[in-house]
Amino acid sequence: MYLTSQPMILSGRSVIAVLGPTNTGKTHYAIERMIAHGSGMIGLPLRLLAREVYTRLVERVGASNVSLITGEEKITPLKARYSVCTVEALPRETKVAFVAIDEIQLAGDLERGHIFTDRLLNLRGREETLLLGSATMKPILQQLLPGITVVERPRLSQLFYAGQKKITRLPQRTAIVAFSADEVYAIAELIRRQRGGAAVVLGALSPRTRNAQVGLYQSGDVEYLVATDAIGMGLNLDVDHVAFAQDRKFDGYQFRNLNAGELGQIAGRAGRHLKDGTFGVTGRVDPFEPELVERLQAHQFDPVKVLQWRTPHFDFSSIVSLQRSLDAAPRVHGLVRALPAIDQQALEHLARYPEVQDLANTPERVSLLWDACALPDYRRITPAQHADLILTLYSDLARHGTVNADFMAEQVRRSDRTDGEIDTLSARIAQIRTWTYVSNRPGWLADPTHWQEKTREIEDRLSDALHERLTKRFVDRRTSVLMKRLRENAMLEAEISVNGDVFVEGHHVGQLSGFRFTPISGMEGPDAKAVQTAAQKALGLEFEARAARLHASGNNDIAISSDGLVRWLGDPVARLVGSDHIMHPRVILLADEQLTGNARDHVVARIERFVNH
Template identity: 55%
Template sequence: MSRITAVLGPTNTGKTHYAIERMLGHRTGVIGLPLRLLAREVYDRIVALRGPSVVALVTGEERIVPERVQYWVCTVEAMPDGLGADFLAVDEIQLCADPERGHVFTDRLLHARGQHETLFLGASTMRGAIAALVPKAQFMHRERFSELSYAGSKKLSRMPARSAIVGFSVDNLYAIAELMRRQKGGVAVVMGALSPRTRNAQVEIYQNGDVDYLVATDAIGMGLNLDVQHVAFSALSKFDGRRMRHLAPNELAQIAGRAGRYRTDGSFGVTGEAAPLDDEVVRAIEEHRFAPLKKLQWRNSDLRFGSLDRLIATLEEGTDDPWLTRAREADDLIALKALAEDGLIRARASDGPSVRLLWDVCRVPDFRGISHGEHASLLSSLYTDLHEHGRVREDWFAARVARIDNTHGDVDALSKRLAYIRTWTYVAQRNGWLADEHHWRGETRAVEDRLSDALHAALT
């Protein structure tokens, strides 16, 4: 019987470190993390302790799996099913409530278990939901060792050293970075969309003191270990994939909590056009008191592949559980519905294996952020090749990779190419989709590295 423990508390309380220690006390384990950058960071830490021959890294775009794996480090979406590992952990479990990805985290909460020990790590706002949905769970609370205090509004020109300026629009971030560069002489940029190589290079120039300022998205709220003393919000709302919305106090706290390390106190505030925070919000962040989460995002994961219509129906099933709400249509379901209206695709997807293949193709993420129609067109080409030939045509794939392999241009152009290569890196990582998948995994990674190096140079 697996012992299930929810380790809950504010940021900077060592929850992920605790999970790594617990995992390494078992013969085998798997840990799911919210970002590929964080997965890479944890993978590197475990490799340093146990060596590369027993540690796997599996994300959408990276797959390092030695022959005798004991420990799997994954993004939550990429956690393998049915491993039967002794230990299992899911980090940032409060993302169960996230409108875009929440249903994946909720599915792990409901169904993912280690044989002997299971840990769910995250915010205290999840306590009620976990107690209701996982009745056998025990709870452990982690206290923050340092104080977090509100410092009000500051101009960028008066920002103290070791500050992180946080924004939610890429264009806005680059503008802030350019302004900070002119005023302060140097700045590092960290975003979830960066490749691990660029991210590591940017973090390194900040951590070693080459620059004193960091410009970042909310990616820094997801456990990336950085020596930050002050967090300044340049905006208080973000686009969540469908609409602009204000960040809730607990979301602001997740990011603000990156200020201060261990017993070193930190501060947070606003800058630029962001309005000062309300007293009530400030108190909630300083005292770590937030409204509990009452609804978790859910999508049926017990899928039926007998026909296209049956698959869509099972994906759209509802739930009567008062703690769960059916997730809005995710990109994969939007793509599936679009392709289901194509007569040729529908004719090909006529039996269980071909419907399952179509669903696998629809789960290729839209890293490029293009229109649903353009993304569906790309998926249609992939599916047609896979269905007709059993493989994606190498000349077609090679032409698209070659088109992106260009290190000239400004930050915006390089960032777009990096997003585009992520799509092809993801395709190359699918088992059996390319005849020479080993070659293309190396080639797409090499293109990403070249673009990353060029972007790092452009950013600094």
Template identity: 50%
Template structure:
């Protein structure tokens, strides 16, 4: 990617500082963006979250094994290796930038550090230890340090059977992980298992089992060090050394801190310690981990990106070029380079790589990842077959060979190790099938490999669960109480209501949705136990509602208030048109105090929502005391009519309005048109919807359907005519036209030469929000006092040219009078609930009126 002039920020700090959240928010604030994550699992997790906010069509997912590419995505969520570096985006971010110092993958992160740039903003996320090096390599980068949201402290040594619940135990070999998991199963009932060799689907299933509370322990390798956000309170190290691919060495303080940092989330503090008779770390190491005080990174790994494809040997030589800066050190030979070296010993491969294009193809094939982690020569054999077939078979792999390689992996029998090996094989083939230029019917093979991977992942999850979780049989018939009094029940963190291990329903927002029961007696017992769990969970749920930020709430186009995506309330008629009252919908809260607390929180959101959408109306940036009486009266009239008045309605007030007051009102967006007085800040679609919701709550009518765009016009039959001005529109023939467009249109028509036909061309139609040559155009012009112009002589089709219109009357004054807002007939108006505020019967004016009437 060509470096662009953009703001470069390095947001650095320990785990649990909100760095990723910040990057996502910054990206979504731009028109386009790309984030590179260190793991496929982390990329997928953030892809799902972003899709939930902006929709499937706006987001692409690109990893080695998975590609979801809508036609015109705005945002790209990728693994760092798979980032399309030739695409220009407004925002660019790289997560875990400290991996520049990783011996295996560091050169890729270094390449992104030096060359990946967004058009307007570039952000690097990672450890504080990278601050000095980034400052040196990128002098114009702004370094921002973020503190951890919670504390992390050392808790000492504990035996496995004394570890507190919600603990993760960490080891660095598969055998050690299985041994620890078996011990925890025997002593504490069961554990989830997370290994780097597991597929993302299996890892997710194991983590979900832990998150749901089905088990309280997790045994894992350092695979949990990045990307897995779990409710872990304590991390216990069963080993403090690891094999890094070259030698066994002690863990560094940053590595300990990265893994231990999984303990505690958000504002919850976490602890870490040792177990399994491990010797404790030095006091200095513990201090550094607790204080997140790590030695700065002095050197990072680099590999030449200017490759020479003249021949395989020159390609290999260009990969071995040394960097010119002392802060950069040449990366150890990565797997793709090792495979290239192995293939260069094959004369058949060298003979086929006789041109630049063939050498480029050879390098592309060498980058197929080896998820199997077999010996390099074994992987090179597969790569050699792929390259040979691509050269000899016109750039495509033979379908029968691909089928034989893939279909033999479609088996779910065998033990944990067998299934793990098959998963590694199919993941390699998943990557290959995403090279659509190599595979015939690539989409079909992608679906097939995904199907096999999912089946193997599910089978492996079941084997791990069967081996390391001792599930107690939940027999509902054991209940002694007829009403389920002695059934164990609870609400899980996934909002599932569980009775004796069975999911009997789930909570949506504040409502309980029961599942079907086998029979009436069972249903009665289950529901009784479920409601007991709901009652116990209600304070926690209401507290979560009260503490939720406004971002967790939303308003549907139908005028329903949501919390975490679930409908929980609606606006109802309040004390005035501008003050709707929040009303909770059907819910499982039985305590009136809790119900009112929940309603008050929703009311606060509703008030803030309306203030955001309708600020020019509800809280204009003007001191009311600086205005004269006429100006304050005009603002009052506007509030009563949701931001729009005809000149006739405001005639008395306008006559008394001073020029200085009018100028002050103009500054806050009030527009004084020839026919309408309106607030320009309420013309956008969000404000129109908010006004529609206010009108609906006050009148008791359904919220009119408003499209998701700031359309200049809407079909007139959406609501009755008197309501349109309250939404910022005025009826005009078959449509309702936005007030600002009305003023522009009528001014144009009034000043149009009377003897010159007015053309309803594409530009004019766009101005009033109609497609070109729309039949409704004639009705609009008729309502304005115009009629179709006579066809030119010899013209057969009126639609062949832009339709022309002429005044329906020769009288200029009559024409001007016709170009006015329509006043709907009282006979045609549908009965509406009044939209004016009812007077207070206890006010002095009401009492005075009563005395006068008695006289």
């Protein structure tokens, strides 16, 4: 029952807040502290970050000692001592020795803030509790949790403003940030045409697709990353420069400008460990004002003044009572009642349905309805459509105890296709994530293990297909491979077919005719330069070999055509022009600059000997 008279008694004793800007090693510190205890639990803001920390922990203490719990994934070894969770999947109470909650500044977020607020106010480790996040949280934490210990960590490297640059002139190892999938794709397309390609990172990508895209960037296959603000949270990337292609976003309720703290969270991805980083804007965004630049460089942002809050005490005696309990206001200064989240919006819709009113006729049934309303809206459909899906699930659960297996099979089958383009595959991944979530809900399915394996297998297949489509669309493999090998200063492997086609590292890059290389058509700007440089660097030895063969050639291999060209084995190698002596025309060599030194002299001497004798 919800108790209106229940006081909120909050304390910060035994709680340590480790606060600071990005690149201060907070998450690494939390992992080290956790494994120093016999048991522990860490909550992270995103499933993909939970996956990343889980992998790091497994490397340290072994898979049998670590569990991973998110809305869509559960890996729970029998004797696991450590748990890695999304914040939503954290329990409200625990008996483990250590608890850490990352990115606690999200407690001010309008959409998810109330969950972070609840956990940071209530979830405690038996021996140690760490709250990790931005220094903007310091005043509100000291206000709400008297006795809390605050440790501020300085950034390991400096951040500098680099001003405004066109997208096509951005330096290598740049992350370009936009706030919609359409804009991310448009920028990635432009970079593919101009600079060889880009990896893309969006919050909606599955961890598998996201990791594969990040892998492209980290390995140097591409030099640019185009992302939404998903990169602002904990992703450790080798980024030297962050460029904002937009400074406005839709926050779930309205379009608005990013505040300085949000810009700082993203800009701080530039420079890692002791390496300094830079940030700036593209030609589509007005240059930052000097005051804003100074704040971003010094990491000085407005403190968080209020945290989003929702009651943890639900009255399940009836639907109306549940709705009333959700409207409860906080009794502590510094907390503000959160706007209705997706689960509450779904409840408001479902409460109007006569079928739901008839089914939810006991506290147990009302509690079950509230559990069903927690289904995330991965597909971003309308609240009414989302409510209809929840109704189908709830009706099965209330009447039969589990979701209908035939219905589940049909929904999963619809997602099990890897044809289609990027948007189609993204939609299918969102669809299968819904059913992955359902399969991981305790007691919702008669055979949960089967469906967990089935949905995970389908999501992996779709994720691989999406990565392949993203790479195909936004990466020019030929240019990116050549640019990578050039950076490595490697001797590129060149092959030349009998008709003069040139392949560098297995990629067709152009035509070699005599001593002149012509890149394939359709390439412009820096790409053309990169390919030409790579090819000519690799063809240096070939030019020397050809020069030696020409020098040793007999006269039958050389001819002068009617257009004044000297041809060797049919390929033009020189042009004849008039001179002071009509019988001794001047020879102009047709060769790239890569033909130099003795090799060039031998070619010129052999041609002149042929022409003048």
